[in-house]
Amino acid sequence: MKRMTTCLLLFISSTSLVWAASSNYPLDTVEININDKASLQRGAQVFMNYCLSCHSAKYMRYSRMAQDLGLTEQEVTDNLMFTTDKIHDPMTIAMQSKDSEGWFGVTPPDLSLVARSRGPEWLHTYLRTFYLDPSRPTGVNNLVFKDTAMPHVLWPLQGWQELADKDSDTSSTKLELAVAGTLSPSEYEKMLDDLVNFMTYMGEPARLEREKLGPWVLFYIALFCGVAYFLKREYWKDIH
Template sequence: MKKIFITWLFVLLPVAAFAAGGGGYPLDHVETDVSDKASLQRGAKFYMNYCAGCHATQFQRYERVADDLGIPHDLMLDNLVFTDAKIGDLMKNGMIEGEAKQWFGAAPPDLTMVARVRGTDWLYTYLRTFYLDPKRPWGVNNKVFPDVGMPHVLLELQGGLIDTCAGDAEGQVDTLTGEKLCGLVSDPEYKGSMSPEEYDQAMYDLVNFLDYSGEPMQLERQKIGIYVLLFLAFFFVVAYLLKREYWKDVH
């Protein structure tokens, strides 16, 4: 009994520590829907135009993405593939790892599984919390990933944000307590091409696409799961009737 108690103690302690020490910037929740092909198509567009130059998704192929998202192969090659890759090739890029490490401090990671590793809430919040920081090499920082080495490649869409919590940045003041209210606010001198609502929707589409990339079989897996449960339910009835037939003479 004592050994069992000690075993459970070692199992539960890390979980409790993780729950108690989660900390960090609060994440915004997002409900992705990989059955929404229109959203996935928009997400693929944002990914290929703004992310694929540095990040690969080398564990999936252009052909699979085109087929799953309902994009004709010729349109995929003409509008979303900017290299000489063929439709059946893996989604790699031409960035050399050594040079990337020199430019950014670390080679940009592959994003095929990023939604499963980081979580969709983390990604959605991360992509929306870049802010201007002249002290950083690329002129930006991030609330979710402080001192991030990645430039804000979506700056032209979102525009510049100011962190009113930092230093002498101007922010609103609570009229009751007089305390400074801090957060991320738009820089009126650095406007983006999208409104905040449009940018949030664009980041939802991008995260939705990355969620799909992490497990393209999600929808098929769910359908197969339903069939498996129906089969088990049917087999349970057959097994019960068979058991009753075998044991009727015993009783």
């Protein structure tokens, strides 16, 4: 009994710490459609160009991505492979952990499962809410992840934002565009939709097959229930 009580207290304490570390900034609404191959292809291009230089995705292989996204191996090799020349390699990076920790203060995490652990809504909001903060080593901060060590790598596309006003309630904080990027705000939102869509797919590639097989599995269960019902009637007809 004492052991169970201790485990319960530890669980409650750890949960409280997680909530204490999280922001109360309202998260964006995101529509995920991993069957949209055009969106996944655009998201993959952004991921390879802006994310894969620091973050790995070691649980995803280029060959699997080519198969699922409707790309040929040559297209992937020519346009999306910058860290290796072997199509069956996982998405690793050349940067060493000790170097990245020295530069950023922390090793950039692998992004294979970040959409499953954080959620697409969190990812979308995080990538949208960087703002200028001269007090930080990277010159930026984030409304969702306060004091983040990550630089705003998408600034050429979004531009630079700054705090328009800051209320004591973080959820009321607003941002305004100080320096425009190459994309308009609506275009940047669309780009984030594609990037988050791709990262959601990357977190569970088997979901594509699972969703295709789902209706057939339900049909089989319904058919089996009908057969089982008539078998039950036949076996129990002398009793009921």
